[in-house]
Amino acid sequence: MDFPIISSLIILPTIGALFILFTKSSNSKYQSSKYVALFISLANFILSIYLWLIFDKSSINFQFVENREWLSGFINYKVGVDGISILFILLTTFITPICIISVISTIEHRLKDFLIAILILETLMIGVFCSLDLIIFYLFFEGGLIPMFLIIGIWGGERRVYSAFKFFLYTLLGSVLMLIAIISIYWISGTTDVEKLYEIGIGEQYQKLLWLAFFSSFAVKTPMWPVHTWLPDAHVEAPTAGSVLLAAILLKMAGYGFIRFSVGLFPIASEYFVPLVFALSLIAIIYTSLVALMQEDMKKLIAYSSVAHMGFVTLGIFTMTQQGIEGSIFQMISHGLVSAALFLSVGVVYDRNHTRLIKKYGGLVTVMPKYGIVFMIFALGSLGLPGTSGFIGEFLILMGTFKKSFLVATIASLGVILGAAYMLWMYKRVVFGEIIHEEIKSMKDLKKFELLILILLAIPIIFFGFYPEPLINSVETSVTSLIDNYNSNLTQSIVKK
Amino acid sequence: MENLEIILPEIFLSLTIMFLLLFGVFKKNSSKLIYNLTTLSLIILFALLLNLYQVSDLSIFNNSYKVDSLATFMKLLTIGSGIFVMLTCSKYIEINNINKMEYPILILSSILGMMVMISSNDLIVFYMGLELQSLALYVLASFNRENILSTESGLKYFVLSALSSGLLLYGCSLIYGFSGSTNFNTILENSSSGQYGITFGIVFVLVGLAFKISAVPFHMWAPDVYQGSPTSVTTFFAVLPKIAALSVFIRFLYVPFAEMNDQWQMIIIFLSIASMIFGAVAAIGQKNLKRLIAYSSIGHMGYALTGLAAGTNQGIQGSISYIAIYLVMNLAFFSCMFMLRRNNEYYESIEDLSGLSKNHPLLSFSLLIILFSLAGIPPLAGFFAKFYVFMAVIEQKMYFLAIVGLLSTVIAAFYYLRIIKIIYFDKEKEKFETDHHLGLKFTLAVSTIFILAYFIYPSGLTEIVSKINII
Numbered sequence: 001m002d003f004p005i006i007s008s009l010i011i012l013p014t015i016g017a018l019f020i021l022f023t024k025s026s027n028s029k030y031q032s033s034k035y036v037a038l039f040i041s042l043a044n045f046i047l048s049i050y051l052w053l054i055f056d057k058s059s060i061n062f063q064f065v066e067n068r069e070w071l072s073g074f075i076n077y078k079v080g081v082d083g084i085s086i087l088f089i090l091l092t093t094f095i096t097p098i099c100i101i102s103v104i105s106t107i108e109h110r111l112k113d114f115l116i117a118i119l120i121l122e123t124l125m126i127g128v129f130c131s132l133d134l135i136i137f138y139l140f141f142e143g144g145l146i147p148m149f150l151i152i153g154i155w156g157g158e159r160r161v162y163s164a165f166k167f168f169l170y171t172l173l174g175s176v177l178m179l180i181a182i183i184s185i186y187w188i189s190g191t192t193d194v195e196k197l198y199e200i201g202i203g204e205q206y207q208k209l210l211w212l213a214f215f216s217s218f219a220v221k222t223p224m225w226p227v228h229t230w231l232p233d234a235h236v237e238a239p240t241a242g243s244v245l246l247a248a249i250l251l252k253m254a255g256y257g258f259i260r261f262s263v264g265l266f267p268i269a270s271e272y273f274v275p276l277v278f279a280l281s282l283i284a285i286i287y288t289s290l291v292a293l294m295q296e297d298m299k300k301l302i303a304y305s306s307v308a309h310m311g312f313v314t315l316g317i318f319t320m321t322q323q324g325i326e327g328s329i330f331q332m333i334s335h336g337l338v339s340a341a342l343f344l345s346v347g348v349v350y351d352r353n354h355t356r357l358i359k360k361y362g363g364l365v366t367v368m369p370k371y372g373i374v375f376m377i378f379a380l381g382s383l384g385l386p387g388t389s390g391f392i393g394e395f396l397i398l399m400g401t402f403k404k405s406f407l408v409a410t411i412a413s414l415g416v417i418l419g420a421a422y423m424l425w426m427y428k429r430v431v432f433g434e435i436i437h438e439e440i441k442s443m444k445d446l447k448k449f450e451l452l453i454l455i456l457l458a459i460p461i462i463f464f465g466f467y468p469e470p471l472i473n474s475v476e477t478s479v480t481s482l483i484d485n486y487n488s489n490l491t492q493s494i495v496k497k
Numbered sequence: 498m499e500n501l502e503i504i505l506p507e508i509f510l511s512l513t514i515m516f517l518l519l520f521g522v523f524k525k526n527s528s529k530l531i532y533n534l535t536t537l538s539l540i541i542l543f544a545l546l547l548n549l550y551q552v553s554d555l556s557i558f559n560n561s562y563k564v565d566s567l568a569t570f571m572k573l574l575t576i577g578s579g580i581f582v583m584l585t586c587s588k589y590i591e592i593n594n595i596n597k598m599e600y601p602i603l604i605l606s607s608i609l610g611m612m613v614m615i616s617s618n619d620l621i622v623f624y625m626g627l628e629l630q631s632l633a634l635y636v637l638a639s640f641n642r643e644n645i646l647s648t649e650s651g652l653k654y655f656v657l658s659a660l661s662s663g664l665l666l667y668g669c670s671l672i673y674g675f676s677g678s679t680n681f682n683t684i685l686e687n688s689s690s691g692q693y694g695i696t697f698g699i700v701f702v703l704v705g706l707a708f709k710i711s712a713v714p715f716h717m718w719a720p721d722v723y724q725g726s727p728t729s730v731t732t733f734f735a736v737l738p739k740i741a742a743l744s745v746f747i748r749f750l751y752v753p754f755a756e757m758n759d760q761w762q763m764i765i766i767f768l769s770i771a772s773m774i775f776g777a778v779a780a781i782g783q784k785n786l787k788r789l790i791a792y793s794s795i796g797h798m799g800y801a802l803t804g805l806a807a808g809t810n811q812g813i814q815g816s817i818s819y820i821a822i823y824l825v826m827n828l829a830f831f832s833c834m835f836m837l838r839r840n841n842e843y844y845e846s847i848e849d850l851s852g853l854s855k856n857h858p859l860l861s862f863s864l865l866i867i868l869f870s871l872a873g874i875p876p877l878a879g880f881f882a883k884f885y886v887f888m889a890v891i892e893q894k895m896y897f898l899a900i901v902g903l904l905s906t907v908i909a910a911f912y913y914l915r916i917i918k919i920i921y922f923d924k925e926k927e928k929f930e931t932d933h934h935l936g937l938k939f940t941l942a943v944s945t946i947f948i949l950a951y952f953i954y955p956s957g958l959t960e961i962v963s964k965i966n967i968i
Contacts, residue, residue, distance in 0.1 A: 072956035072963065135884075139875040139952065146869055149914070153922045161918055165911070172874075172910055176903035179884075183891045183899075 006064050006079045009047055009089065010127050013096075016040030017119040020112060034104040037115040041097040041122065048086075048093040055086055057474050060481040062132060062195060071135075074186075078132040078193060083478035084329060087471060088129040088249075088256055091336045094460075095248045096122045098453050099241040102344060105449050106351055107155065107239065114155060114241070117147040121245060128253050134182045134192040134261075141217075141253060142175055148242070148250065156237035163233035170230040174220030181213035185265075197265055198485065204268050204493055211269035214262050221254035224314060225284040228307045235303035236356075240347030243299065247306050247339035252332045255313045259325065263317060264482060267489040270318065277318040278408050284311030285415035293422040298346045298356045301426055302339060305382060308415060309335045315412060316397035320486055324400025325479045326472055331393025333471060334381070334464065338390055341378040341457040345371070348450050349430075352443045358426060363435035368445045372431050374454045379427045381461045383420040388465040500557045503564045506545045506572070507616075510609045513538045514602055521598035528598040532590075535601035536583040539608075543576045561619035561680055563748075567965045568616045570817070571744040575611050578736045578824045579604070581944075584936030585832050586729035592841050595640050595727055603640075604733065607633035611741035618752070620669045620679040623745060627665075627709070630741065631658050637733065638726045650725025657718045661708035668701025672753075684753035696760050702749060703764055709742040710798045711791075713771035723791035728843060731787055732831040735794050736824045743801060743820050747813055750805065751967045758808045765806040770901050772799030777909035786834060786845050789912065790827070793871060796909055797823050803902055804886040812889035814962045821958060822882035822951070829867045829944035835937055836860055839929050847916060852925025861920050863945045870948045872913040873906045878951035885959070 019040075020033045055063060065080035081089065096118065103114055124147070127140030145168055153164035186192050188206055202210065220227045231251075235243050263270050285308050292304035309331065316328030348371065349364070350356055365372040381388035384395075394416060401409035435441060446454070464471060501508070517538075521531050546569060554565045583601070590596045610630030617623035635658070639651020673679050675694035676687040688695050704715060711719035723731050750761060776796020783789040801823070804816030836857075837844040854861035870879035883906065890899050951958075 070955065072959045139880075142875045142880075146874060149917075150921060153918060161922055164918070164922075165914060168914060169907060169911060173904070173907045176907060177900070180887070180891065180896070180899050180903060183884075183888055184896075186888070187892050 004066050005047070005051055006081065006130050007066055009044060009051070009093075010079070010123055010130070012044050012047070013040055013119040013122040013126075017116045017123075020116050020119070023112075033112050033115055034100075037100050037119060038097060038104070040119065041093070041100050044122070045093040045097055048089050051081070052086055052090060052474070055081065055083075055474070057083060058477055060477050065132065065195075075135050075192060076133060077136060078195075079127075079130045079136070080132050081130050083475045084259060085129045085256070087329060087333055087474060088252055089126055091252065091333055092122060092125045092129065092249050095244065095336065095340055098340065098344075098456060099244050101449060101453050102244070102347065103239075103241045105447075106347065107241070110154065114151070114239075117151050118241065118245065121147040121151075125249050125253070129256060132194045134185060134194065134197075137194075137257075137261075138175070138179060138182055141257075142172075144250065144253070145171060148246065151242040151245070152234055152238045155239040155242065158237070159233070160237040163230070163237040166230045167234040170220050170227065171217075174217040174227070177213040178217035181210045184210065194260070194264070201489065202265055204496075207266040207269035208272060211262060211266040211273060214257070214266075215273070218254040218257045218262065219280075221257075222251065222310050222314060223254075223307060224280050224311070225287060225307070228284065228288065231307060232300050232303040235306075235343075236297060236299045240343055240350070243303075243343040243347075244340040247302075247343060248336040251306065251310060252336060255310065255317065255328065255332045258314065258317050259329070259482070263320070263325075263486060267486040268493050270320070270486070271490055274318050274320075277314055278405070281311040281315040281318075282408060282411050282415075284308060285315070285412055286418065289415050289418035289422060293418065293425070295422075296357055296359060298358055298426065298430070299343065300356075301358075301422060302342045302346065302382075305419065305422065306335070306339055308419060309339075309382075312394060312397050312412065312415070315408070316393075316400055319397075319400040319404045320483060321400040321403050322479060322483060323396045323403070325482070326475055327393050327396025327398075327400055329475050329479070330389070330464075330468060330471055331397060334389035334393045334461070337457055337461050338378055338381040338388075341374075341454060341461070342382060344450075344454060344457070345375045345378060348446065348454075349443070353439060358429050360437060361430040361440065362433045362437070363440060364431045364443070366435060367441060367443050370446045370451065374446070374451070374458060375431060376427065377458050377461065378454075379423045381465070383423045384416055386465070387462065389461050389468070391465060392468045500555070503549060503555050503557065504562065506542050506549070507609065507612055509545060510538070510542060510605060510612065514605050514609065517598075517602050517605070521602065528596045528600070531598045532583070532587060532596065532601045535605055536580060538605070539576055539580045539583060543573065543580065546573050546576060556618060558622075559680075560682060561622050562616050563618040564616060567744060567747065567817075567967060570961065570965060571615045571740055572612055574821055574824065575608060575615070575737055575740050578740070578828060579608050579733075581828050581940045582729070582732050582736065585828070585835055585940045586732065587936060588934050589729045589835055589843065590727070592838075592843070593641060593727055593729075595729075597640075600637070600640060603633045603637050607637070607733075608737065611737060614741045615744045617745070618681045618748065620672065620681075623749070624662075624666065624669060626741075627745075628662065630738065631662070631709075634658075634734070634738065637730045638722055640730060641727045644725075644727075646725035647727060648725075650722040653725075654718055654722045658708065661705045661715065664701050665705025668698045668703075668705065671695070671698030671701065676753075681748065681752040685755070688753065688757070695754075696757070699754060699757070699761050700764065703761065703768075706742055706746055706749070707768055710739050710746070710801075711795050712768045712798050712802060713775040713795060716772070716775070716795045719795060720788045720791040723794075724785055724788045728787065728831065728834060728845065731790075732828070735790060735827045735831070739794070739798065739801075740820055740824065743816060746802075746805060747816070747967060751813065755968060762806060762808060765802055766895075766898055769799045769802035769806055770898065772796060772802065773902050773905040774799075774908075777905040777912075780909070780912045781915075783912070784847055786847055786850075789847065789916075790830060793909070793912075794827070796905065797871075799905075800883060800886055800902060803898060804889055806898060807889040807893045807895065809889060809893065810966050810968050811892060812886070813967055814959075814965060815885040815887075815889040817965060818885045818958055818962050819882040821962075822878045822948075825944045825947050826867055826871050826879060829863065829941060829948060830871070832937055832941035832944065833860060833864050833867065836933055836941070837929055838933075839927065844929075847919060849926070850916065850920050851923040853920045855925035856928045857931070863941055864920055865917055866945055866949050868913040868917050872910040874910070876952040878948040881951060881955055 062080035070077040295301035384390040613626030641647040780792035870877035
C-alpha cells in the first residue's frame, strides 16, 4: 500500500477542524461549519469501512503499517492496524458523525468550537487505536484530555468546572506514571516500537512495576473501582454529545490499552496480577450496579452502568482465553453503541423537559410511543437480552471466566441480574405508569433527526446481536496470536525457573 | 589576531553600546530611534553569531574564554529571545512612560554580560559577566521609578543579589585557594574529590547560581521582582538571565568538577525537587498573572535542573532543549499579557481574563495552547521539553526524581487549568483593545505556531542540541 490510508484517517478530521476554524463566523447559524463537519466525519467513516473491507482478516501481522522517522532516529512515527484496532477505529468513525448530527441540531452556544473539539478528538482517538509506538500512543492518549476538558467545561451543566477538573487531573495523574514506564521501556529494551517489543519481550524482573504503571493509567481511564468517581461527575455535567464520546470511545481506549499493552507486553506480570484485576472487576460489577440501582439521575445511572460494563470488559480480558478476550472486545463495541444510544435517548427527553431526574418523568409511553420503543431496545441491549449485541459480549466473557474460575463467574453473573434490575426499573419509572407531572403531557415525540440517529444506532445493536460473525471474524486471528504469544511467554518463564 | 573574529559579536555589541550611549546623550528625544537601533543591532548580532556557528571549540585569552557549540547555541537563544522581547515591548514602554534612552542600552549591556557568562571558562571572567548582567538588571527592575512596586523590586533584587554574589565570590576564592587556579580546565587538573575546601567552594558557587535562576530555596526575590518590575522587564527577566545562568551551571559543573559529581549531584537533585514542588504548590493561590508566572518559572527551572542532575550529555541536552522550549512558551505568554490593554492601561490580574474567549477567540486560543503547553500536555511543545529531560533522568535510573517531577506536573496542571477555566468557562467582561502593533502580533503568532506544530518535526531541535557534547 503506497497510499497512507491510516494517516489519512488520522489527519482528515484535523483538516476539517482547521477548515471550520478559518471559516467566517459572521454567519450566525454556522451552516457551512455544520456541513463541513458532517461531510468530513462521513468521509472518514467511509474511508474506515473501505479499510475494513480491504483488511486481510486471516493475517496475524499489523497491516497498512507506516513507518517514518520522527524524533531523530530514536522514535519513529509508526501506525498500523490489526483485527482488534480496526474495530475500534470503525466504532470511532461511526460514533463521530452521530455525535455531530446530535450536536448541530441541539446545541447553539458556540457550536463552531464544539465541532472543532469533536473533530480534533476524533483525530486523537483514531491515533490511539492505530499507533504502534508507545510514545506516539502516549501523545494521542493524553492529547484527548484537552478537547474533552473543554467539552465538559464549556458546554456542561451546573457543576461543569468541578467535573472537568476532576476528569483532567485524575486521568493526568494516572498517565504520568505510564509515561515513566514508557521511557523506562525505551532504556530497557532500546525501542518503543510495539511490534519489536512483542518479538523481543521485556525482562521478567521489570514487568511487574511496568505493568502497575500502565495499570494506574488504564484503570483511571477504564474506569475501574475505586478510581471510577470522575466518570459519573463528568458524564452528568457533560453535554449529550460529550457523554456519548466519553462513553462510546474514550472509555474504550483503556480497554484497548489493556489488550494491546498490558497483556501484550507484560504477559508474566499480567498473569501475576490476574487476582487483583478479577477482584477489582467484581467489585466494580456488583458495587456499581448496586449504586446504579439507587440513582435518581438518569445520566448518573447510565454512567454507573458503564463502570459495571467496563468491569465485565476487564474481567474478560484477564481471563486470557479466546472467548474472554473476544467477548471483551465485543462488549466494548456493543457498549460503545448502547451507551451512546442511551445517552442520546436521555438527551432527547432532557431537551424537552430540562431535567434528568427519574422521578420527574413517568408515563412517557402515552405521549411518546416511538421513543418508548427505541429506548426499550437500548435498555434491553444494555442489560444483555439475547438478540442484542450486549448479550453476545457478556455471554462470551462469562464463558471465558467459567474456564478460569467458577466462583468469579458466578459472582459476575449476579451482575447481569443487577444490570437487568436497574435498567428495567429505570425504564419502568420513566416510560410506563401514569402521567403524574403536567409538563409530560406537552412533550412531543421524536423528531426526524432524532429518530434517524437512534435507529442508526439500533441497527448494529440488533444486527450484531443476531449475527456477531463479522466482528468475531475480524478479531479472531489477532486474539489467537495474542494468546499464543502470552502462553509461550509463560511457559518460557516456567521453564527458566 | 585571527582569533579576534570569534569574539566579534562581543566586540560589536560593546561598540554599539558605547555608540548608542553617546548618540543618546548628544541627540535629544532620540529614545525611539535608539530603541529601533537596538533591535537592529541585535538582529545583526544574531547574524554574526550564526556565522560563527560552524566554528567549534576554540578558546582564547589564555583559555579563559570559550567559543564552542554550547556557547554559540546559548548565545543564539539569548539574542533571539532578546529580539523578540524588544519587538513585543515597544508599545508598552511608550504607554508606561519608560521609553528613556537608557532602557535599550541597559538591555544591551545586560545581554553583553550574559554573552560573557555563557562563554566564560574562568571564574573571574564568569564573575565579570555575571555582575555586568546583574547591574543592568537592578536598574531595569526599578526603571519605572514613579511606581513604588518597581522601586521596591529593584532594591530587593539588588540587596539579595549582592548577598548571593558575595557567597558566590567566597566560593570562587575557596576553589582558587584549594586548586591554585581560576581557570576551569586547570581546576580540573589540580583538584581531587578529597579536598573539602573545593566541595565547600562548589556549594557556595551553586548557591549563588541557584539564586540567579531562582531555584528553591533561593527563590524569594522572584515573585516580588516579577510583579513589581514593568512587564517589559519581567519578560526579559523571565527568559534571558535563565539561559545564561543555565549555561554557566552546565560549564561550571561539568568542566572542572565532572569527576566530583557525587559531591554536587545531591545538591542539584534537592534544588530541582524543591523547585518543582514549591513552584507547583505556591502558584495555586496566586491572583496576579506576573506573580503566577514567577512561581511557574521557579517550577520550570526545577525541571531544567533535573536534566543536569542526570550527569550525562543526554541530560545536559535535555536541559538545553527544556530552556529553549521554555523561553518560547514564556515569550508567547508575555505577548498575550501585552495584549490585555484597555484605554492605555495594562491588566495583569487573573480575574481580568474572565470570559476572554467570547470577545477574543484567537487570543484565548493562543493562551489555551500556551497554558496547556506550560502544563506539559502532549502533543504540545511543553510536553517534549519534559520528555527530553525525563528521558535522561530515567536512563540514569533516578526513578524517584522522575516520579516526583511528573507528579508535580499534575499539581502544576491545576493552576494552569484554573486560568483556562477563567478564560473559557466564566462570564465575559469588557473587551480589550485589539489594535496591537505588528511586532507583538508577529511574536505571538510565531511562538504559538512553534508550540502547536512542534510535534510535527521534533528532530529539528534535537539535532541541533545533540551536537552539544560537554562531557
